[in-house]
Amino acid sequence: MDVLVLGAxxxxxxxxxxxxxxxxxxxxxxxxxxxxxxxxxxxxxPPDRAGALAWMPAWFAPASGPVFGIKAITVFGxxxxxxxxxxxxxxxxxxxxxxxxxxIVEAGAITEARTAAVSALATRLLARPDAGRLxxxxxxxxASAHLAALRAVRPVREVRVWSRNPDNARRFAxxxxxxxxxxxxxxxxxxxxxxxxxxxxxxxxxxxxxLLGAWIAPGAHVNAVGxxxxxFRELDGEAVRRSRxxxxxxxxxxxxxxxxxxxxxxxxxxxxxVLAELGELVERGAAGRTGPAEITLFKSVGLGLEDxxxxxxxxxxAMEEGVGSRVAWGAERPG
Numbered sequence: 001m002d003v004l005v006l007g008a009x010x011x012x013x014x015x016x017x018x019x020x021x022x023x024x025x026x027x028x029x030x031x032x033x034x035x036x037x038x039x040x041x042x043x044x045x046p047p048d049r050a051g052a053l054a055w056m057p058a059w060f061a062p063a064s065g066p067v068f069g070i071k072a073i074t075v076f077g078x079x080x081x082x083x084x085x086x087x088x089x090x091x092x093x094x095x096x097x098x099x100x101x102x103x104i105v106e107a108g109a110i111t112e113a114r115t116a117a118v119s120a121l122a123t124r125l126l127a128r129p130d131a132g133r134l135x136x137x138x139x140x141x142x143a144s145a146h147l148a149a150l151r152a153v154r155p156v157r158e159v160r161v162w163s164r165n166p167d168n169a170r171r172f173a174x175x176x177x178x179x180x181x182x183x184x185x186x187x188x189x190x191x192x193x194x195x196x197x198x199x200x201x202x203x204x205x206x207x208x209x210x211l212l213g214a215w216i217a218p219g220a221h222v223n224a225v226g227x228x229x230x231x232f233r234e235l236d237g238e239a240v241r242r243s244r245x246x247x248x249x250x251x252x253x254x255x256x257x258x259x260x261x262x263x264x265x266x267x268x269x270x271x272x273x274v275l276a277e278l279g280e281l282v283e284r285g286a287a288g289r290t291g292p293a294e295i296t297l298f299k300s301v302g303l304g305l306e307d308x309x310x311x312x313x314x315x316x317x318a319m320e321e322g323v324g325s326r327v328a329w330g331a332e333r334p335g
Contacts, residue, residue, distance in 0.1 A: 001100060001328075001329055002326040002327060002328055002329060003101045003102065003103060003104060003326070003327050003329040004102065004103040004104075004315065004318060004319070004324045004325070004326060005103070005104050005105075005324060005325045005326070005327055006103060006104070006105045006106065006314060006315070006318055006323075006324045006325075007106050008106040008108060008109040009109075010106075010314070010318065010323060010324060011105060011106055011109035011110055011113065011314050012109055012113070014313075014314045014317040014318055014321075014323070015109075015110075015113050015310060015313055015314050015317070017113075017116065017117065017120065017148050017149040017151070017152040018152045019313060019317075020113045020114060020116070020117035020120075020149065020310060020313070021117045021120045021121050021124070021149065021152055021153065023114075023117065023309050023310055023312070023313040024114065024117045024118050024120075024121045024306060024309065024310075025121055025282055026062060026309065027060065027305050027306060027308075027309035028121070028248075028277075028278045028279040028282045028283070028305075029279065029282050029283045030060060030061060030062065031249075031279040031305060032277075032279030032280060032282065032283035032284055033283060035060070035061040036058065036059060036060045036061065036305050037058065037059040038057075038058045038249070038252075038303050038304055038305045039057055039058075039304075040251075040252070040255065041054055041055065041056040041302075041303075041304060042054065042055055043055075043229075050076065050078070051074055051075060051076035051077075051078075052074065052075045053072065053073070053074050053075075054071075054072075054073055054074075054075060055070055055071065055072045055073075056070065056071045056073075056302075056303070056304030056307060057069070057070040057071075057304050058070075058303070058304035058305040058307070058308040058309075059096065059308075060305060060308050060309055060312065061096070062309075062312060064312075064316060065095065065096060065097065066095075066096025066097070067093050067094060067095060067096050067102070067308065067312055068093070068094040068095075068096055068099070068308075069091055069092065069093045069094065069304070069307065069308030069311060069312070070091070070092055070304065070308075071089060071090070071091045071107050071110070071111075071304055071307040071308070071311075072089050072090060072092070072107070073087050073088065073089030073090075073107045073108075073111065074087070074088050074089055075087055076088075077205055080140070085108040085141070086140075086141075087107065087108045087111050088107065088108050089107035089108070090104050090105065090106065090107050091103075091104075091105045091106075091107050091110050091307050091308065091310075091311040092104050092105075093105070093308070093311055093312065093315060101329055102315060103311065103314075103315045103318075103324075105311040105314055105315065107307065110307055110310050110311055110314070111302075111307065112141050112142060112145045113145065113149075113310055114306040114307060114309070114310040115142060115145065115146075115225055115300070115302060115306070116142065116145035116146045116148065116149035116150075117149055117306075117310070118248070118278070118300055118306055119146055119149065119150070119201060119223035119225055119298065119300065120146075120149035120150055120152055120153045121153075121278065121282070122221075122223060122246065122278060122281075122298035122300075123150055123153050123154060123199065123221055123223065123298075124153040124154075125278075125281045125282070125288050126221050126244075126246065126281075126288045126289050126296040126298060127153075127154055127198070127199060127221035127289075127296065128198060128219055128221070128289070128292055129154075130155065130198075131154050131155075131198040131199045131219075131220075131221060132154060132155045132156050132157040132158070132198065132199070133157065133158055133160075133196060133197045133198050133199065134147070134150060134156050134158070134159045134160070134197060134199040134200075134201070135159075135160050135161075135162070135193040135194050135197035135199070135200045135201070136159060136160070136161040136162070136193070136201050136203070137162055137163075137190060137193060137200070137201065137202040137203065137204055137210050137211060137226075137234070138161075138163060138201075138202065138203035138204040138226060139161055139163040139165070139168040139169045139171070139172035140168075140203065142203035142225065142226070143161065143172065143201070143203050144172070144175075144176060146201045146203060146223070146225075147159060147176055147180065148180075150199060150201070151180065154199065156182065156199070157182070158182065158183045158184075158185075159173075159176065159182055159183065159184040159185070160184075160185050160186075160187050160192070160193045160197065161173055161176075161184060161185070161186055161187070161193065162186075162187050162188075162189065162190045162192070162193035162210075163186075163204075164204070164206075164210075166186065166188065169186035169187075170186045172184075172186070173185060173186040190210050190211060190212075190215070191212075191215050194211060194215040194216060194217070194220075195215065195217070196217055197217060197220060198217065198219055198220050198221065199220070199221055199223075200216065200220055200221070200222045200223070201222075201223045201224075201225065202222070202223070202224045202225065202226050202227075202234040202235070203225050203226045204226040204227075204234055205226060205232065206226065206227065206232065206233065206234050207231050207232055207233060208233060209233060209234060209235055209236040209239070210234050211224075211234055211235050211236070211239055212236045212238065212239060213235075213236055213237070213238030213239035213240070213241065213242045213243075214238060216239060216242065216243075216295055218293040218294075218295065219292050219293050219294065219295070220295050220296075221289075221295075221296045221297075221298075222235075222239070222243065222295065222296070222297045222298070223298050223300070224259055224297065224298070224299045224300070225300050225302075227257065227258055227259055228256060228257075228300070228301040228302050229256050229301070230256065230258050230261075231258065232258060233258040233259055233262060234259060235259045235297075235299075237262065237263035237266055237268040237269075238268075239297070240259060240260060240263045240268070240269060240273070240297065240299075241263060241268045241269055241273075242295050243295045243296060243297035244275055244288075244289070244290075244294055244295065244296045244297065245260070245269075245273050245274050245275055245297050245299065246274070246275060246276050246277070246278065246281065246288070246296065246297065246298050246299070247260075247274055247277055247278070247298070247299050247300070247301075248277065248278050248300055248301065248302075248303050248306075249277050249278075249279075249303065250271075250274055250277060252301050252303060253274065253299060253301060254271065254274075256301045257299050257301050259299055260273075260274070260299060275287070276288070278298075
């Protein structure tokens with residue numbers, strides 16, 4: 001039998017933002033129905049702490065048949081000053097009937113696409129329908145992916161971007177304005193970015209808050225995605241306290257999201273401040289936004305289910321179109 005190998009360029013072409021959002025909706029619908037399993041992620045950090053290797057497994061049962069999958073990925077923050085992505089690795093898919101390896105898919109592009117798509121799904125469920133003034137905190141790959149994904153679910157009209165590196169923010173603004181045909185302005189402070197925004201996305205590697213609750217306008221929706229494990233943190237306690245809070249799963253958020261864990265320890269919120277999981281919003285109609293002036297917050301940490309569901313969507317499209325490289329694999333028993 002053959003295993004299909006798909007690179008970053010093929011992932012980007014086969015999984016456009018709108019398709020990625022639908023793949024995430026299907027994954028969280030399955031999770032709410034008990035048709036998915038997602039154990040906690042694990043990581044290995046060497047003594048010099050130069051980087052890390054993380055592995056994120058999941059089982060998922062879409063209509064096309066059950067699959068096992070695992071993302072193995074390295075994370076090297078210092079790569080931002082090199083030609084290499086900060087996240088590199090592979091998602092490996094196995095069929096759920098016989099355990100056959102099906103595909104090896106480039107993980108960096110999967111991570112970019114699925115993270116932005118989950119935020120876009122939350123935005124579709126929680127943001128005001130007319131929300132279109134977007135503030136981006138961060139100017140890297142995730143900021144770019146989020147701009148493209150949010151345009152698939154809301155009428156984004158103008159964008160402000162803030163980065164701790166002003167030169168990066170200006171480069172981002174020029175490139176994305178040309179790419180999307182939208183006004184994209186680099187601003188000098190996070191407060192200026194957030195002022196009057198009704199959509200806010202934080203996609204940074206910050207260890208101290210970059211978005212303060214006092215800056216968030218009534219009616220805004222916030223996607224906080226950059227701080228996925230301790231000690232990273234992007235929001236102050238007031239930003240969380242003021243918001244109606246939603247997460248991928250309570251288990252993952254309470255284990256890994258310092259944006260939530262620190263306000264909990266400080267007594268600003270209780271665990272009941274988490275109002276619903278994403279699957280409860282998608283499948284069960286849990287209450288999301290209940291008024292136009294409310295601030296809604298989706299705090300994500302990233303789950304292996306998202307990677308496996310995204311890789312499944314790419315694999316199905318690749319099989320339909322006959323693209324990718326095939327590698328002979330000895331999965332059959334010798335005759």
